[in-house]
Amino acid sequence: MNEKTVAGLQCSEVLALLSEYLDHELDSAMVERVEGHLLGCPNCERFGRSFGSMVVSLRRDSIASESVDSELVMRLLTQIDRLTTEA
Ligand SMILES: [Zn+2]
Numbered sequence: 001m002n003e004k005t006v007a008g009l010q011c012s013e014v015l016a017l018l019s020e021y022l023d024h025e026l027d028s029a030m031v032e033r034v035e036g037h038l039l040g041c042p043n044c045e046r047f048g049r050s051f052g053s054m055v056v057s058l059r060r061d062s063i064a065s066e067s068v069d070s071e072l073v074m075r076l077l078t079q080i081d082r083l084t085t086e087a
Contacts, residue, residue, distance in 0.1 A: 014034055014044050021034050022055050
């Protein structure tokens, strides 16, 4: 992926901040920069959207327990792996 700088953030910085962004752990100034980058960078926008919806569905499935997360992630990755190898 080509590293771009949009809204003062590099792609790698945005990706590193993405989970905190989704957890609403960033201050508003940082949220604006991340969102500014996502608006100006199709790569991160696309990745952020699929990553975001994955995190949201994982959260919904594992409200009761935090330890389930990694298990669900593994299951998801296995499914993705299977889908991509069958295709
Ligand atoms: Zn980017």
